[in-house]
Amino acid sequence: xxxxxxxFEDFExxxxxxxxxxxxxxxxxxxxxxxxxxxxxxxxxxSLETLPLDxxxxxxxxxxxxxxxxxxxxxxxxxxxxxxxxIAVSSTYVLSVCTGSVLLAxxxxxxxKRATSNKRAFDWVVSVNEKVIWIKKARWTVDGNIYTSSxxxxxxxxxxxxxxxxxxEPFADTI
Numbered sequence: 001x002x003x004x005x006x007x008f009e010d011f012e013x014x015x016x017x018x019x020x021x022x023x024x025x026x027x028x029x030x031x032x033x034x035x036x037x038x039x040x041x042x043x044x045x046x047s048l049e050t051l052p053l054d055x056x057x058x059x060x061x062x063x064x065x066x067x068x069x070x071x072x073x074x075x076x077x078x079x080x081x082x083x084x085x086x087i088a089v090s091s092t093y094v095l096s097v098c099t100g101s102v103l104l105a106x107x108x109x110x111x112x113k114r115a116t117s118n119k120r121a122f123d124w125v126v127s128v129n130e131k132v133i134w135i136k137k138a139r140w141t142v143d144g145n146i147y148t149s150s151x152x153x154x155x156x157x158x159x160x161x162x163x164x165x166x167x168x169e170p171f172a173d174t175i
Contacts, residue, residue: 001026001027001029001062002029002031002060002061002062003020003023003027003029003030003031003060003061003064004031004033004056004062004063004064004087004091005020005030005031005033005064005066006033006063006064006065006066006084006100006103007032007033007034007040007048007050007066008034008035008040008068008070008071008074008080009040009041009042009070010041010042010043010068010070010073011040011042011066011070012042012066012067012068012069012097012152013042013044013046014152014155014156015066015067015068015100015151015155016097018097018152018153018155018156019064019066019095019097019155019156019158019159020064021156022156022159022160022163022175023062023064023159025175026163026175032048032049032051033050033051033052033055033056034050034051034052034053035053035077035079035080036052037050037051037052037053037055038050042068042070043069053080053083053087056087058090059087059088059089059091059092060087060091060092061091061092061093062092062093062094062095063088063091063093063094063095064097065084065100065103065104066096066098066155067097067098067099067100067102067117067118067121068098071099071100071102071103072099072124075102075103075106075128080103081103081106081107082107084107085107085108085109088107088109088146091145092145093146093162094109094145094146094147095146095147095149095155095159095162096146096147096148096149097149097152097154097158098118098121098149098150098152098154098155099117099118099121099125100148101115101116101117101148102117102121102124102125102128102129105125105128105129105132106128106129108129108131109146110129110131110132110143110146111129111131111132112131112133113133113143113144113146114133114138114141114142114143115132115133115134115135115143115148116134116135116136116138116139116140116141116148116149116150117134117148118150118151118152119136119150119151120151122134122136138150139154139157139158140154140157140158142161142165147162160175163175
């Protein structure tokens with residue numbers, strides 16, 4: 001099972017690494033990507049070496065999109081939005097945490113689908129794409145192969161829910 005994690009400047013640490021910790025229990029095939037590749041840092045001073053998104057040519061099994069303050073800038077980066085769309089449409093599952101859903105919404109892939117996001121940024125996220133069926137009270141949503149979650153720890157809950165959907169609740173409980 002291949003997991004591809006999108007990173008960008010000022011991503012939220014737990015949005016990425018909470019789900020990665022859980023998914024790492026079932027696969028060692030986890031890679032980190034950014035638009036151009038290279039070192040990516042967040043506001044907590046964590047830096048990671050990433051591969052260019054172009055290395056994902058035919059999608060991935062799980063495409064994970066975290067949120068964080070960086071989404072406010074990246075939502076206007078049409079090159080990144082285009083790459084996200086290209087990868088998401090050819091991936092088996094797409095998971096977003098917190099304001100990562102705004103990047104998915106910007107692609108148009110959430111139009112007419114149920115989704116959620118961080119409650120503190122909810123009005124901003126909704127304003128980016130009002131064609132999405134935004135569910136404010138949801139901890140996480142599932143619509144087809146796309147999972148979206150509220151902020152931070154909800155991303156871990158969503159990931160466990162995802163594993164429960166795939167392998168059953170006892171499997172997720174064991175993780």
